[in-house]
Amino acid sequence: MTTYSALEPNEIRKLIRNQEISGPTSGMSIGFTQANLVILKKEHAFDFLLFCHRNPKPCPLLDVTEPGSFIPSKIAKNADIRKDIPKYRIYRDGILTEEVLDITEYWEEDMVGFLIGCSFTFETPLLEAGIPIRHIQENCNVPMYKTTIACEKAGVFEGPTVVSMRPMTPEDAIRAIQITSRFPNVHGAPIHIGSPEQIGITDISKPDFGDAVSIKPGEIPVFWACGVTPQAVAMESKPSIIITHAPGHMLITDLKETSLSIL
Numbered sequence: 001m002t003t004y005s006a007l008e009p010n011e012i013r014k015l016i017r018n019q020e021i022s023g024p025t026s027g028m029s030i031g032f033t034q035a036n037l038v039i040l041k042k043e044h045a046f047d048f049l050l051f052c053h054r055n056p057k058p059c060p061l062l063d064v065t066e067p068g069s070f071i072p073s074k075i076a077k078n079a080d081i082r083k084d085i086p087k088y089r090i091y092r093d094g095i096l097t098e099e100v101l102d103i104t105e106y107w108e109e110d111m112v113g114f115l116i117g118c119s120f121t122f123e124t125p126l127l128e129a130g131i132p133i134r135h136i137q138e139n140c141n142v143p144m145y146k147t148t149i150a151c152e153k154a155g156v157f158e159g160p161t162v163v164s165m166r167p168m169t170p171e172d173a174i175r176a177i178q179i180t181s182r183f184p185n186v187h188g189a190p191i192h193i194g195s196p197e198q199i200g201i202t203d204i205s206k207p208d209f210g211d212a213v214s215i216k217p218g219e220i221p222v223f224w225a226c227g228v229t230p231q232a233v234a235m236e237s238k239p240s241i242i243i244t245h246a247p248g249h250m251l252i253t254d255l256k257e258t259s260l261s262i263l
Helices: 009-017 042-054 119-128 170-180 229-237
Strands: 032-041 061-064 088-092 095-100 111-117 144-150 160-168 220-225 242-245 251-256
Touching (some): 009 251, 170 220
Antiparallel strands (some): 032 242
16 A cells, blocks of 8 residues: 555556556555545535535535536646546435446536545654554555434535544554644544444444454554545435545545644
């Protein structure tokens, strides 16, 4: 997963566009911000914009495209959101119907793209502080779970918050809170630490998205709000069509992660 860590964002996006990369992007293009993707028809765009405004922890907005535009000009002016993500999901009326490597044929002229901050962005500062990232160590996707933490409703959109999980020692968890608090635009500090049952996760070995990782003796699970939340919301709200990234498969932007740090 770290093979592409030293490449520039445009180099990674070119490999993705050519379908030479189709897996999770954690650890790629170190030092640059990664983004989740949601694409909706214009009729639902305002409701979703309001949903993000009311739920900034799981849905911190980095960019919104003009209707019909597939270029996220604020964060990656040469990117194409139809082709530059390794894998996409198509939901129709709340049901996942397809998983594809390119969405050009699904694109409609009234579609709006929402780019949402991703916690992969703050993994570099965590690693630099000596905090291990288990899914990178085990070469798999980060585990993600639906919770009983309800998002605030906006228009047609409502549903549960999804969280990503990284196991850590208590000492590392404290340091991780300090580090990730500096990055509110990519989910910021954890929203829960410790007992998964308290947020409705009954079996931590069975994530709803991504892959299970090992939790070693003396470690505790640390949970961050996750940009996969809109997919859980889509299943509940059932818009006619919503296109998203596949969990763990992000857009790598031209934004340096340091530009999002508030300290």
